[in-house]
Amino acid sequence: MKTFVIEIPNERLKTYKKVAFIILTLNFLGFGYVFLRTIDNESFIAVAALVLNAVPWLYFLLNKKHIKTPVIEFVFILSSFIWVYFGNIWMGIMLLLFAVMSFFTNKKTVVTVNGEGVIYPSFPVKIYLWSQITRVMCKDDILTIDLKDNKLLQLNIDKKFAAEFDVTGFNNFCRLKKEMI
Numbered sequence: 001m002k003t004f005v006i007e008i009p010n011e012r013l014k015t016y017k018k019v020a021f022i023i024l025t026l027n028f029l030g031f032g033y034v035f036l037r038t039i040d041n042e043s044f045i046a047v048a049a050l051v052l053n054a055v056p057w058l059y060f061l062l063n064k065k066h067i068k069t070p071v072i073e074f075v076f077i078l079s080s081f082i083w084v085y086f087g088n089i090w091m092g093i094m095l096l097l098f099a100v101m102s103f104f105t106n107k108k109t110v111v112t113v114n115g116e117g118v119i120y121p122s123f124p125v126k127i128y129l130w131s132q133i134t135r136v137m138c139k140d141d142i143l144t145i146d147l148k149d150n151k152l153l154q155l156n157i158d159k160k161f162a163a164e165f166d167v168t169g170f171n172n173f174c175r176l177k178k179e180m181i
Helices: 013-037 041-062 073-085 089-106 159-164 167-180
Strands: 004-008 109-113 117-120 126-129 133-139 142-147 152-156
Touching (some): 013 041, 013 073, 013 089, 041 073, 073 089, 109 167, 117 133
Antiparallel strands (some): 117 126, 142 152
16 A cells, blocks of 8 residues: 655744743753752752753754754753752643653654545544545645545645655545545
């Protein structure tokens, strides 16, 4: 059974990067405050937390356009445990939830078309069977999914992906699947 996996741009990524930078900044300032208020062994942990948040924070500041941002979810997870260690349980829980949500936000957004139908990357994932679909086609780097319930989905295809994508083979596959039903 033939399967086509089509990448579409992740439009939430820019917003996530801005929010992540704000959270890193707040974490850095918060651990700086904790460092000023702690003594002995706990000050070492506060310094470690400061360094842990300073490295990706500086990376964001220095490399805005040229290099992709690092995966900072692990920094948020470690920071959440440190917040819990310092007794700020709610800060730790909120930071952990943000880290978990960011795993979903940063994943590639792909539409899968196979012999059963179209798998659309929403939350939760939607599966449209061929019996629910009027037409699926790709033209001018736009994927169009026309459903029988008068819904029309039009998605831009990622530019890098579109250059290598077999549009003719995809359109022929979709046309044949509709003729079989």
